[in-house]
Amino acid sequence: MSTIDPALLSLTAVAKAIADRQVxxxxxxxxxxxxxxxxxxxxxxxxxLEADEALAAAAEADAARxxxxxxxxxxxxPLAHKDMYYxxxxxxTCGSRIRRDWVATTTATVLQRLRRAGAVRLGALQMAEFAxxxxxxxxxxxxxxxxxxxxxxxxxxxxxxxxxVAACLTFxxxxxxxxxxxxxxxxxxxxxxxKTTVGRVSRAGAMPLSxxxxxxxxxxxxxxxxxxxxxxxxxxxxxxxxxxxxxxPDYMAATxxxxxxxxxxxxxxxxxxxxxxxxxxxxxxxxATLRREGARIVQVDLPDQRRLSxxxxxxxxxxxxxxxxxxxxxxxxxxxxxxxxxxxxxLAIPAVTYLEAMRWRGPALAEHLAATSDVDAVLAPVAPVxxxxxxxxxxxxxxGAEAVIQNLTRFTRPINYLGxxxxxxxxxxxxxxxxxxxxxxxxPFDESGLLGIGAAFxxxxxxxxxVPQLI
Numbered sequence: 001m002s003t004i005d006p007a008l009l010s011l012t013a014v015a016k017a018i019a020d021r022q023v024x025x026x027x028x029x030x031x032x033x034x035x036x037x038x039x040x041x042x043x044x045x046x047x048x049l050e051a052d053e054a055l056a057a058a059a060e061a062d063a064a065r066x067x068x069x070x071x072x073x074x075x076x077x078p079l080a081h082k083d084m085y086y087x088x089x090x091x092x093t094c095g096s097r098i099r100r101d102w103v104a105t106t107t108a109t110v111l112q113r114l115r116r117a118g119a120v121r122l123g124a125l126q127m128a129e130f131a132x133x134x135x136x137x138x139x140x141x142x143x144x145x146x147x148x149x150x151x152x153x154x155x156x157x158x159x160x161x162x163x164x165v166a167a168c169l170t171f172x173x174x175x176x177x178x179x180x181x182x183x184x185x186x187x188x189x190x191x192x193x194x195k196t197t198v199g200r201v202s203r204a205g206a207m208p209l210s211x212x213x214x215x216x217x218x219x220x221x222x223x224x225x226x227x228x229x230x231x232x233x234x235x236x237x238x239x240x241x242x243x244x245x246x247x248x249p250d251y252m253a254a255t256x257x258x259x260x261x262x263x264x265x266x267x268x269x270x271x272x273x274x275x276x277x278x279x280x281x282x283x284x285x286x287x288a289t290l291r292r293e294g295a296r297i298v299q300v301d302l303p304d305q306r307r308l309s310x311x312x313x314x315x316x317x318x319x320x321x322x323x324x325x326x327x328x329x330x331x332x333x334x335x336x337x338x339x340x341x342x343x344x345x346x347l348a349i350p351a352v353t354y355l356e357a358m359r360w361r362g363p364a365l366a367e368h369l370a371a372t373s374d375v376d377a378v379l380a381p382v383a384p385v386x387x388x389x390x391x392x393x394x395x396x397x398x399x400g401a402e403a404v405i406q407n408l409t410r411f412t413r414p415i416n417y418l419g420x421x422x423x424x425x426x427x428x429x430x431x432x433x434x435x436x437x438x439x440x441x442x443x444p445f446d447e448s449g450l451l452g453i454g455a456a457f458x459x460x461x462x463x464x465x466x467v468p469q470l471i
């Protein structure tokens with residue numbers, strides 16, 4: 001272990017190394033802090049870094065292990081998360097000016113569960129203002145830069161999470177996905193990201209954006225890492241009555257399944273339309289790889305995805321505006337122009353239009369499930385392009401802002417509207433060296449199936465193992 005930088009290990013690998021006493025929690029935490037010192041000035045991935053507290057917690061974790069006390073699967077593993085998960089006694093900015101100094105009085109259920117598993121807190125990660133932006137721009141705290149190209153966007157709203165995992169500053173990070181905010185940073189930054197089924201993971205103590213679309217999930221280096229985290233976080237929570245009960249599946253076991261007998265569908269339209277040539281090539285090569293590993297690849301004819309995307313936009317806009325209404329009246333000057341404009345657009349949508357969009361969700365899901373009844377998952381791009389530059393995507397308050405945003409999110413929003421799980425995996429690189437991710441879309445609560453396919457793909461590819469170099 002002395003010849004390997006422990007910060008470059010996967011989450012599951014570093015947890016095992018600490019458990020086997022090949023390396024201490026303090027050594028691992030210091031390795032992460034060393035990388036943060038190098039990368040943070042270039043990336044701006046962290047909102048708050050708690051180095052002294054992290055080292056003290058790591059030393060205490062090592063002392064506990066020496067006493068024979070093992071707290072859980074993440075004992076002594078340092079992690080950092082998106083700055084929207086409430087942690088009692090700590091400032092949680094939600095990427096906003098309004099909450100710049102707001103101190104949480106409760107702790108998010110997911111943080112409690114990861115802490116009980118032994119995780120060490122490194123700090124909080126940057127994000128788009130109130131999680132309402134797909135690029136990673138933030139008018140209050142600055143953009144987060146992509147470690148694969150410092151002039152490129154990370155994707156949002158989990159911008160710091162994507163950048164920090166890609167640069168190996170943290171082994172994993174929680175994000176949130178309401179319209180693509182886990183999958184887009186995963187795609188643009190070259191990491192693995194899991195959007196969970198609505199109801200699979202508690203949202204208690206997470207800043208809300210859209211009450212019926214919000215989901216909590218991890219960004220990490222591998223599908224196996226995501227499986228480990230999901231197993232620790234999933235399950236019923238009395239603080240969030242939208243969560244489902246019952247036994248939590250063994251997600252780690254799912255990652256060891258072969259692809260024999262698995263059928264994967266590739267959409268005939270929409271997700272394959274107007275793709276950048278590099279993205280189209282990655283999709284073709286990934287399908288070929290999965291076929292060689294035993295999967296059956298077929299085409300699927302999906303219902304009109306444009307209607308789903310439009311309906312998602314209506315629901316998101318109205319529910320976000322409802323949450324922010326009081327602040328928009330009392331403190332409009334404390335929003336960035338772009339976020340304020342998007343929130344105000346939500347106020348202009350009639351109640352009848354919102355209710356129609358909500359009523360159609362059930363029939364739309366039934367139609368989707370009927371169309372995909374013969375496949376285990378659907379394979380599609382996360383976005384039609386690799387990461388654009390920060391400058392060309394800095395749309396601000398211009399009239400074309402929503403068009404730029406819609407293009408980046410047109411392959412993710414339908415999945416949020418239907419409430420389905422989706423796993424984004426690194427699947428290749430463009431000729432310019434930028435990551436390209438693809439998403440596997442599954443049936444409700446079949447995260448196991450997606451993680452199994454993702455892990456099988458990662459056993460025979462190395463895209464998820466590549467690490468950007470600091471220039």
